[in-house]
Amino acid sequence: MKVEPIGLALVGCGRISAAHLSAVIDQAPLFRLVATVDPDLTAARAAAEPFGAKSFASMVEALDQLDVDAVLIASPNGQHFEQAKIAIGAGKHVLVEKPIAETGAQALELSEAAAATGVVLAAGHTFRHGPAVRTLMERLPSFGKLLSVEVSQCVFWDGPQAPWWADRTTEEGLILSLFAPHALDFVQLVMGGDDPLRLHVEAARHQSGWQAEDEAMMLFAYPDRKMVSVHISYNQPHVHDRKTLFFDQGVAEIRDGELLRWNNELLVEPAAGILTDSSKMGGRDLSHYFSAQLAEFGKAIRGEPHCCPTGDDAARLIGLIDRVREQALLNSVDVISPSIEEKN
């Protein structure tokens, strides 16, 4: 049976758009890029041209195109909620880059709107789509009782990577809004339907090029005495990426996002060329995640089993980030706020 390609509009043609465009090429003919949107029309045109797609300065114009079935929102975080709401209202399926909204209440509103309209709302938690995480999730029931989880994802960004990073306020959050969604999506994945009973968060800012926190440590108490710690940083030149799960029968570890070990047994290793130097930014080819993510979004649209976080599940994560940000502000505002540098 011939399946028609899903007509995709890409909204936001900045840094991460190249990864999404390469995923569209990889997933042809499941998807076809039919429109691009960016207020910077030069960027929108450059993205559209190789695909023979149309380019627009505003999303509303693109939504009028009859061949747009789905929208991939990769604009700055502050635009996600309004754009997703409009796209859902126009009856389009949406894949929204993380975070899908700035607050849990907004995310819930999107989830309810998508359910009422009968479209897919999926969150771009890209890194759940790699072979190591997938195998971990498949094998999880065989590892015994999960006791605790440690996640540590420390990278180096030397100041804002896009101008809007510098404008993020302490209330909106920087690393807690931009990077924590990846780590917390992993936590939510392994914890299933449970949310933390208690949490403690400390955050700090080390760099002066932005206003909000660039380092954070979180401690969560989950039901059934399970505990989780998460450390994220934008200040570590030697990239460090570990996810360790402690079970009553042993330890599972994902290293550098690509290698999965169960006790001394190597269960998953990266394909050739994926991991060149895990200690360096850019020392890992991430394109396979974006391609797998788009494939899963396609399955969700077609009503098939899929691995995308969608609807209420996607919204629940933003509710958790609300709680984390609230705690960070409560405990750590003195080491985040701009005044700290004046004092030092």
Ligand SMILES: NC(=O)c1ccc[n+]([C@@H]2O[C@H](COP(=O)([O-])OP(=O)(O)OC[C@H]3O[C@@H](n4cnc5c(N)ncnc54)[C@H](O)[C@@H]3O)[C@@H](O)[C@H]2O)c1
């Ligand atoms: N999944 C991942 O691993 C990953 C990695 C990086 C970024 N991201 C997310 O992707 C999003 C974009 O990040 P980026 O680093 O590419 O930012 P960016 O600033 O480089 O790109 C954003 C683009 O959106 C455009 N834009 C601004 N307002 C717009 C509007 N109203 N409509 C359409 N386009 C608009 C800008 O002109 C820019 O070209 C962010 O939400 C970020 O959190 C995800």
